[in-house]
Amino acid sequence: MSSTDLQPAQLKTWLAAVAQKDASAFRSLYDATSPKLFGFALRILVKREAAEEVLQESFINIWNSASSYQASLAAPMTWMTTIVRNKAFDILRRTDHDVEIDADTFDKEVITAMESADPTPLEALEMSADSKALAHCLARLEGLHRQAIALSFYHDLSHSEVADQMKLPIGTIKTWIRRGLERLRTCLGKLEQNQ
Structure with missing residues (x-):
């Protein structure tokens, strides 16, 4: 299977098997998706060694x-691409000198696209009805x-990390997240009933 004709159903099957620690499914998933994910990391980081490191860390995270x-929230490639993107940005944020960015070759459009609230072309293409419903309900929450x-x-941050990032008390963050999840559940329930 080439990376250009990845079938979401097959990827979901492999991910389900990987969740059960099936090494051969993991190998199949890696073989099918790593070229595309590596190319994505390389566009962000430019340096081949850094992209290889991100790919390795990303697949450890995927394992x-x-x-x-959750298939209801994102297509498999969208989920894996998000992991790669987050790992790549982690490397860009590091203060040590593991990655040197050549300003002449670094693709500014990648950063602009990643920082944009708009879905990437891949995300827009693979967004399922469920993830569109979730995006609709998320948009209705306070900013x-x-x-x-x-x-x-x-971004897999703990409540205390979110509080640090937003410069707010942890109690406030916990309340907002709890209330926000309740509102999401209610909104998604209403959308489901209307279908």
């Missing part, structure tokens, strides 16, 4: 986090509540 993948939930769930 360890496969059980938390700071939405930000707290996004930092917690999409």
Whole structure:
């Protein structure tokens, strides 16, 4: 299977098997998706060694986090691309000198696209009806509540890390996340009933 004709159903099957620590499914998943994910990391980081490091760390994360993948929230490639993107940005944020960015070759459009609130072309293409419903319901939350939930769930930050990042008391963050999740549940329930 080439990386250009990746089938979401097959990727979901492999991810489910990886969640059960199936090494051969992991190998199949890696073989099918690593060229595309490596290319994505390389566009962000430019340096081949850094992109290889990101790919390795990302697949370790995929192995360890496969059980938390939720097909209702994102297509498999979107989920894996998000992991690669986050790992790449972690490397860019490091203060040590593991990565040197050549300003002449660094693709500014990649950073602009990654920082944009708009979905990437890949995300827009693979967004399922469920993830569109989630995006609709998230958009209805107050901005700071939405930000707290996004930092917690999409960036895997603890409540205390979210509080540090947003410069707010942890109690406030916990309340916002709890209330936000309740509102999301209610909103998604209403959308489901209307279908």
